[in-house]
Amino acid sequence: MSDTDTSGLSSLESGLIPSSPPGFKSGFVGIVGRPNVGKSTLMNQLIGQKIAITSPIAQTTRNRLRGILTTPEAQIIFVDTPGIHKPQHQLGEVLVKNAQVAIRSVDVLLFVVDGSVPAGKGDAFIAELASHCEGPVLLGINKVDQQPADFQAIDQSYADMAQEHGWDWVKFSALSGDGLEQLQQRLIDHLEPGPYYYPPDLVTDQPERFIMGELIREQILLLTRKEVPHSTAIAIDLVEEQPTITRILATIYVERPSQKGILIGKGGTMLKAIGSAARQQIQKLIAGKVYLELFVKVQPKWRQSRSQLAELGYRVEE
Structure with a gap:
């Protein structure tokens, strides 16, 4: 591949974007949440290829990175955003503003939270931002593989948040893959009928x-x-x-x-x-x-x- 190519290009090189079949759905899904809740790991798992970096250190995602998942019934373009946090410098301000832009510009918003701990002030702040999304919002409770034995109170804190805003919610583990099929189907359910935006075998639009x-x-x-x-x-x-x-x-x-x-x-x-x-x-x-x-x-x-x-x-x- 040349340095101007993108990853997974065979059909893009030939310029072939097929017509979508009847009932096909497509759209852009923004992934937002606090730093280090597993957004990049989740996107890598869903599209089946590593395009976003992952690290135990918070605030590692800097760009709105798009990952593309195409199934027989839908094409989901995931927009992975920087973790929303209080900026400490000009770079931080740019990253948070870009995450806020993503909230306003996607078809469906996936708000990812850390299911190993109860909802906190940071989650409440992002929930307020997410409430301004014009499209559907799905609350994704990640890290269920790390939940303590008495996880009911944790789940209830997020269930209350979802109920307050009228959101659907789903539990999963981005690391182990548990619950991701259900999450994927919930996202497809929220999408509207639409075309292929990208060739079916493309996994990212980043160079x-x-x-x-x-x-x-x-x-x-x-x-x-x-x-x-x-x-x-x-x-x-x-x-x-x-x-x-x-x-x-x-x-x-x-x-x-x-x-x-x-x-x-x-x-x-x-x-x-x-x-x-x-x-x-x-x-x-x-x-x-x-x-x-x-x-x-x-x-x-x-x-x-x-x-x-x-x-x-x-x-x-x-």
């Missing part, structure tokens, strides 16, 4: 370069944890396809020299570990061998600058 950058960032989050949490951005500088291997050059931007030192590690060990793990994930994405070379550069306070955010691909969506 491969974007997914590559996210896979690199995921490994930074997993391997450095709290040392370099959210102050990294990835720029894919070169994707060069050769007969037997794809060469990728990427730059990791950080805000402080100390963070650069952590990412490189003693004798370059950390950067080598990040590159090795990311390369394995990218090889799965493109189904071929990859040579990945990473560079680290300091860009002071990039999260506070609208111009630098825009250069790195973070813009407020309309």
